[in-house]
Amino acid sequence: MNGGDRIEAAIRAARREGRTALVAYITAGYPEKEAFRKDLARVASAADVVEVGVPFTDPMADGLTIQRASHAAIQAGVTLRWILREIESMDPPITAPVVLMSYLNPLLALGYDELAGRSEAAGVAGFIVPDLPLDESAGLDEALADRGLALVQLVSPVTSEERLAAAGKASRGFLYAVTVTGITGGDADRGGDIAGYLQRVVAHSKVPVCAGFGVRTREQVTNIGAHVPGVVVGSALVETLERGEDPVAFLNSLSGRTA
Amino acid sequence: MTTPAMPTESPDELLRALIDGRLPDTRGRFGPFGGRYVPETLVPALDRLQAGIEAHLHEPGFQACLGAELRDWAGRPTALTPAPALGRAWGGEVWLKREDLAHTGAHKINNALGQAMLARLIGARRIVAETGAGQHGVASAAACARVGLPCVVYMGSVDIERQAPNVDRMKRLGAEVVPVTSGDKTLRAAIDEALRDWVSDPVNTYYLLGSAVGPHPYPYLVREFQSVIGREARSQILERTGVLPDAIVACVGGGSNSIGLFHEFLADQEVEIIGIEAGGKGTGLGDNSATLSSGRPGVLHGSYSMLLHDRDGQVQETHSISAGLDYPGVGPEHSLLASIGRVSYRTASDDEALEALDECAALEGILPALETAHAFAGARHWTRDNPGGRVLIGLSGRGDKDMPTLSRHPPRGTGT
Numbered sequence: 001m002n003g004g005d006r007i008e009a010a011i012r013a014a015r016r017e018g019r020t021a022l023v024a025y026i027t028a029g030y031p032e033k034e035a036f037r038k039d040l041a042r043v044a045s046a047a048d049v050v051e052v053g054v055p056f057t058d059p060m061a062d063g064l065t066i067q068r069a070s071h072a073a074i075q076a077g078v079t080l081r082w083i084l085r086e087i088e089s090m091d092p093p094i095t096a097p098v099v100l101m102s103y104l105n106p107l108l109a110l111g112y113d114e115l116a117g118r119s120e121a122a123g124v125a126g127f128i129v130p131d132l133p134l135d136e137s138a139g140l141d142e143a144l145a146d147r148g149l150a151l152v153q154l155v156s157p158v159t160s161e162e163r164l165a166a167a168g169k170a171s172r173g174f175l176y177a178v179t180v181t182g183i184t185g186g187d188a189d190r191g192g193d194i195a196g197y198l199q200r201v202v203a204h205s206k207v208p209v210c211a212g213f214g215v216r217t218r219e220q221v222t223n224i225g226a227h228v229p230g231v232v233v234g235s236a237l238v239e240t241l242e243r244g245e246d247p248v249a250f251l252n253s254l255s256g257r258t259a
Numbered sequence: 260m261t262t263p264a265m266p267t268e269s270p271d272e273l274l275r276a277l278i279d280g281r282l283p284d285t286r287g288r289f290g291p292f293g294g295r296y297v298p299e300t301l302v303p304a305l306d307r308l309q310a311g312i313e314a315h316l317h318e319p320g321f322q323a324c325l326g327a328e329l330r331d332w333a334g335r336p337t338a339l340t341p342a343p344a345l346g347r348a349w350g351g352e353v354w355l356k357r358e359d360l361a362h363t364g365a366h367k368i369n370n371a372l373g374q375a376m377l378a379r380l381i382g383a384r385r386i387v388a389e390t391g392a393g394q395h396g397v398a399s400a401a402a403c404a405r406v407g408l409p410c411v412v413y414m415g416s417v418d419i420e421r422q423a424p425n426v427d428r429m430k431r432l433g434a435e436v437v438p439v440t441s442g443d444k445t446l447r448a449a450i451d452e453a454l455r456d457w458v459s460d461p462v463n464t465y466y467l468l469g470s471a472v473g474p475h476p477y478p479y480l481v482r483e484f485q486s487v488i489g490r491e492a493r494s495q496i497l498e499r500t501g502v503l504p505d506a507i508v509a510c511v512g513g514g515s516n517s518i519g520l521f522h523e524f525l526a527d528q529e530v531e532i533i534g535i536e537a538g539g540k541g542t543g544l545g546d547n548s549a550t551l552s553s554g555r556p557g558v559l560h561g562s563y564s565m566l567l568h569d570r571d572g573q574v575q576e577t578h579s580i581s582a583g584l585d586y587p588g589v590g591p592e593h594s595l596l597a598s599i600g601r602v603s604y605r606t607a608s609d610d611e612a613l614e615a616l617d618e619c620a621a622l623e624g625i626l627p628a629l630e631t632a633h634a635f636a637g638a639r640h641w642t643r644d645n646p647g648g649r650v651l652i653g654l655s656g657r658g659d660k661d662m663p664t665l666s667r668h669p670p671r672g673t674g675t
């Protein structure tokens with residue numbers, strides 16, 4: 001199975017169990033670089049898809065939590081090469097598909113071909129690149145597709161119907177519906193017609209839609225889950241890890257799944 | 260294809276395309292450089308700006324209003340001043356294009372006024388801007404007051420301290436100044452923060468970017484508004500001397516005053532064009548902001564251009580005594596001009612800039628900005644290598660804002 005199919009299968013499996021799929025984001029190597037593999041394994045045990053954040057110095061789409069996490073991870077020496085080595089050496093390997101979330105420059109610096117080769121070897125399923133809109137994504141998409149890796153496209157509440165359709169066709173694994181017009185870590189409930197927006201996205205997408213940015217509570221998961229098969233949780237999970245609390249218990253409290 | 264496509268055109272073809280107005284192309288590229296690397300949320304706002312540019316920018320009505328405002332409010336055309344004492348000291352002929360005499364004291368007003376007028380036309384309710392030296396912040400605050408739009412300026416906390424006089428000016432002009440304490444606390448972090456603000460309200464907010472950087476169409480738009488510098492300078496020097504200068508020199512931060520001066524001279528093959536970047540304290544990583552001299556291509560703030568970053572793609576901290584040059588990136592048009600060899604980019608150190616500033620103040624009675632002083636240091640160098648040559652310097656702004664820094668560096672004589 002290629003990366004996109006693995007991601008789709010994981011989301012659909014949750015659906016079959018009557019759950020909203022959880023896509024759980026952590027910044028690699030934060031809060032503790034040494035604990036990354038342990039954190040990743042724990043998060044993967046309670047999530048359907050794991051998003052591993054590659055830290056970047058200038059995270060323009062991120063709020064304070066992920067800015068803080070990225071800064072600390074870079075200070076601790078976390079790099080894309082290191083992340084890929086760590087994921088490759090997971091023992092036992094994690095079963096939930098892993099998607100790397102990275103701004104474009106670290107990917108460019110490694111080089112697309114080397115990136116795709118190393119990511120395939122590490123068992124990574126795909127990529128989310130928040131500063132790479134569809135119009136600029138052909139080069140990376142090709143290099144990733146050669147290795148069976150998915151490039152997940154993002155859409156937002158201000159995306160036109162025409163672009164929704166194009167993104168819905170191009171996206172692999174899932175289509176990421178950003179729930180707010182804004183940065184990560186805000187509040188997903190902040191006004192607007194979420195239901196109408198999510199229904200429009202679903203209507204245009206060939207792959208399952210997962211929605212996120214600012215999701216923190218079980219109630220939000222339930223509300224969003226009524227319209228789309230998956231929900232992305234980021235800043236709230238990073239904050240849970242920061243406080244030294246159990247990420248499994250937090251993710252289970254969101255999904256309603258019992259440990 | 261592994262990275263953004265390398266051009267198949269020759270350097271001559273690319274230069275021709277630039278001169279003929281065929282670059283940026285429809286994808287916002289200057290050869291391989293440029294593009295639009297932004298979150299999806301900003302794409303509609305950039306599309307709207309692009310449509311606004313196509314509808315208004317070259318339309319005679321808009322150009323007439325802009326021309327009148329530039330004349331009546333901003334004080335254009337600015338003077339072209341001979342600098343005989345500098346000429347004698349350096350052994351050449353020196354001319355100064357006086358953007359320090361434009362309203363608010365720097366070239367930044369050309370772009371701020373133009374964009375604020377355009378923002379009004381395309382229905383903006385609110386303006387955000389970033390600033391490093393504070394000159395773009397002051398220009399934006401003034402232009403917004405003039406066109407009647409509220410203005411929020413993001414400024415790094417390091418820059419707030421070293422450019423204190425400009426912070427008070429922005430506030431007096433009615434802008435809200437938001438200190439940025441994230442990242443490197445200078446211009447780069449201020450742009451990050453302005454972008455985050457814009458992502459949060461891309462429908463009502465207009466981002467008034469202050470240099471020839473950022474996603475397409477900003478590098479193009481800023482160059483169009485700043486080209487007034489080169490248009491005036493070219494006709495003024497022809498009128499005064501009957502010939503073109505042998506060399507033109509400007510300082511390069513993000514690259515707006517320089518591209519504004521250079522663009523009009525690109526077709527004049529006999530004119531040597533020189534951009535001066537901040538050499539800071541030396542060539543070590545993090546000690547300078549010399550992007551074109553020591554960077555590699557990468558993506559920051561929405562465009563693919565030369566960039567100071569490490570092998571992992573993390574953007575480097577930079578240093579310059581001048582806040583306006585203290586930036587790890589540079590506009591994509593400069594990256595193209597460097598790669599095809601039409602413009603040569605060199606550096607001037609903190610010390611050379613300080614010395615050049617004192618020399619200009621003592622010999623010509625003009626206190627240039629610390630950014631601008633880098634261009635003087637570069638021009639002096641050029642004149643020493645080309646005795647008797649005629650050089651035109653883009654005097655991008657005045658130095659009043661630099662008093663907090665200058666008071667820590669007492670004058671050292673005329674430097675000759």
Ligand SMILES: Cc1ncc(COP(=O)(O)O)c(C=O)c1O
Nearest residue numbers: 394512513514515516583655656
């Ligand atoms: C007087 C002056 N010159 C030059 C610059 C550098 O910017 P740019 O390279 O965009 O002209 C600045 C920036 O703040 C400035 O204030």
